[in-house]
Amino acid sequence: MLRIGICDDEKIIQDELKDMVSHIVFQYGEVEFSTFSSGKDVVKAVEEKTFTCDLLLLDIHMPERDGIETAKYIRMHQVDVDIIFVTVSKEHVFDGYTYQAFSYLLKPIQYPRLEDELGRYIYERSKNSRCLHVNINGRKEKLLLDKVKYFEADTRKVIAHLLHGEVTFYAKLSDLQKVLESYDFLRCHQSYLVNTMFISGYSRTEISLEDITIPISRKYTESVRLQLDARKDGEYGELGK
Template identity: 30%
Template sequence: MLKIAICDDEKKLRRDLRNLLAVQMELTGMDYAIQEFDCGESLLAACDAAEQIDILFLDIEMPGSDGMTTAKLLRQSGCKMIIIFVTAYPDFVFQGYEVHAFHYILKPYEEAKIREVLSKAIQEISGQETQFYMVEQKSGTLRLPMDAICYFKSDRRTIHIVTTNDSFTFYGKLDDVEAKLPACFQRVHNRYLVNMHFVTQVRPTSCLCHEEELPVSRAYKQDLAVAFAQMLLH
């Protein structure tokens, strides 16, 4: 059973997040349980009592033991759960990587973001991230190592895969591609998905990926900045 915890001092926000998570978990068909905590102290007490938590959605701004302090204490006690920070203030996000935060979600909650982050967290736990990306072509099936793929580019119904030493094309949708990728791949534009292991610089409207300059749209700029910071700290 997958055990999910939500720690937030605001009851309505806990309920909203719980409802969104429950909808997504029902779609996976997995057994799950969701617990709620209204402060860092009650969460820490539950963990001290050997309560197993797999995924924790942790509010940063709370009275008493705030989310960052709580996360540090959890890590110091040896807790290995995936921590996903929730906050109304994106400036706090960069502090999360010193406690190995997996991701962050901004308030108010968006269903698409909940779905994306939860899916990646489940992948991380299950250890089922695919080692190869399968490409169906007329000549047969290609198995491309994930760690050799620099980025995906969409051109109408055609997807271009650029690897470290070659490129390939197939028909498809970038949204469908994204659903099959591990967490190191980041959407930076409606037409581009990049492997963060190959991103060496983030600029105001572009990024360098395997020495190529790729566009970054405003909608994905913040997520890219956080993902890049995470890669630098790991």
């Protein structure tokens, strides 16, 4: 299921976008909509942990909290959602790059243009076949593995730390390890399973993932060395340095 959020302070625009998007994505499968009348509503949903959108169509010119401020909040808080800016002006087009927007659409929205961008988005999303099906709050969801930096064991649950945000579900890390053996995930500790594509460096005692370090326990030192040394020489550095 694709979950799409529409944030615009004009109800008529919300309805128009929802109608067009419904027609466009119908061929790709089920879609669930969430609507927001301001960036303030989006932030509130994030803070209350009720924000579940995969894609957010975000107006820029809104009262209280505009789209740029909202996008900034989303990225600062690592919310895992793609953004398409929808606005009346080109003046903020470079903010699209700053806040990693998937696209930037001008109002009034032209159906063919929206169709092209949504088709491109769904293609980019679906071509990634690396995924894990998990139960989250009683619902079966697809977790894109290329967005998972690492999994962390938390009692009877597992926390998936994503590029933007995190997801928690019931599982055993040992079971995940078996499932993900062929997907370049590395067990380095009783509590951690790491996506090797995000490793920026490592030593005998820890692995670096951009802005965080993950410990390597003594039990896994040798297996970590063998797996990482088997990869491209010099990609991470040498274990033990």
